[in-house]
Amino acid sequence: MEGFPGSGSNFRKKVDKLKRNALLMGTLAMPNTTPQPIPKEPTPVVAEALEPQQKAEQKSKKKSKIHKVKSRKIPHPKVSAKGSPAAMNEQFKKSQEADYDRLKNTKEVQQFLRAGILVRISGNENYRLHNVNFPYARPEVKLFVERFSQQYRATCGEQMVVTSLERPIDHQPRNASKISVHPAGMSVDFRISKKKRCREVFERIALQLEAKRVLQYTRERFPPHYHIAVYPEYKTYVNKK
Numbered sequence: 001m002e003g004f005p006g007s008g009s010n011f012r013k014k015v016d017k018l019k020r021n022a023l024l025m026g027t028l029a030m031p032n033t034t035p036q037p038i039p040k041e042p043t044p045v046v047a048e049a050l051e052p053q054q055k056a057e058q059k060s061k062k063k064s065k066i067h068k069v070k071s072r073k074i075p076h077p078k079v080s081a082k083g084s085p086a087a088m089n090e091q092f093k094k095s096q097e098a099d100y101d102r103l104k105n106t107k108e109v110q111q112f113l114r115a116g117i118l119v120r121i122s123g124n125e126n127y128r129l130h131n132v133n134f135p136y137a138r139p140e141v142k143l144f145v146e147r148f149s150q151q152y153r154a155t156c157g158e159q160m161v162v163t164s165l166e167r168p169i170d171h172q173p174r175n176a177s178k179i180s181v182h183p184a185g186m187s188v189d190f191r192i193s194k195k196k197r198c199r200e201v202f203e204r205i206a207l208q209l210e211a212k213r214v215l216q217y218t219r220e221r222f223p224p225h226y227h228i229a230v231y232p233e234y235k236t237y238v239n240k241k
Contacts (some may be wrong), residue, residue, distance in 0.1 A: 012180070044133055068146050091181045091186075094186075095181050097140075100138070100181075103166070103169070103184075104168055105168050106171075109136065109166060109167065118136040118166060119136065119138075119139050119142050121141070121165060125159075126146070126152070127159055128159055128161060128162070129162045129163075132162060132163065133171065134166040137185050138184075138186050138230070140232060141171050141186060144188070145162065146162070151205060152202060152205070156195065158195065158198055160190060160202075163183070163189045164190055165182075167182035167185075189226065189228075190226040192225060192226060203217075209234075213231070213233065214230075214233045215228055216229040216231070
């Protein structure tokens with residue numbers, strides 16, 4: 001092995017010399033020392049970059065909330081004897097829901113009386129009529145007057161006095177509301193008693209029934225009287241008792 005060409009230190013020196021020459025001539029690639037760009041971090045997902053499906057879900061939730069707000073029921077007017085525009089609107093709405101006609105004159109009143117839509121209210125031992133031009137009303141009103149007057153007299157000892165029932169549009173007083181339900185035959189007016197005990201009885205019972213949403217009660221001041229609009233639900237309320 002000692003005589004093999006290229007062996008020994010002379011051979012290694014020649015190899016090293018060839019490498020140096022190659023580097024000088026550029027035949028060998030220099031190691032790449034150019035700095036490489038640092039990869040960027042992925043952009044975080046923000047609200048604006050949400051996928052279409054996520055956006056659709058959020059939009060659906062918003063619509064659902066809006067729908068819930070719109071579907072809330074409008075509250076009933078506060079139970080009170082003072083009266084209010086809300087109370088008047090409720091009475092008028094009830095008359096419309098029941099498809100009650102607002103009668104214009106005496107002729108229409110007589111037609112409705114003959115058809116049995118209105119009934120005569122004459123009075124009895126518990127109540128009487130005073131200066132009532134049209135002693136007629138819806139059957140629910142008659143039922144209410146007879147039951148209420150019986151309870152009233154049994155408690156305070158005096159007759160109830162009815163001052164108005166059906167009142168067609170051409171017989172309405174000047175200060176009457178344009179949406180008054182007197183022309184529809186669903187309301188009744190009573191005289192206010194001079195006895196404190198009887199006033200307390202009347203108002204207590206009327207407010208109790210108003211709280212059950214079967215009528216609307218108001219203590220009017222010009223002229224002073226009790227006004228009660230009897231709703232169609234009153235008959236159902238009585239039948240359930």
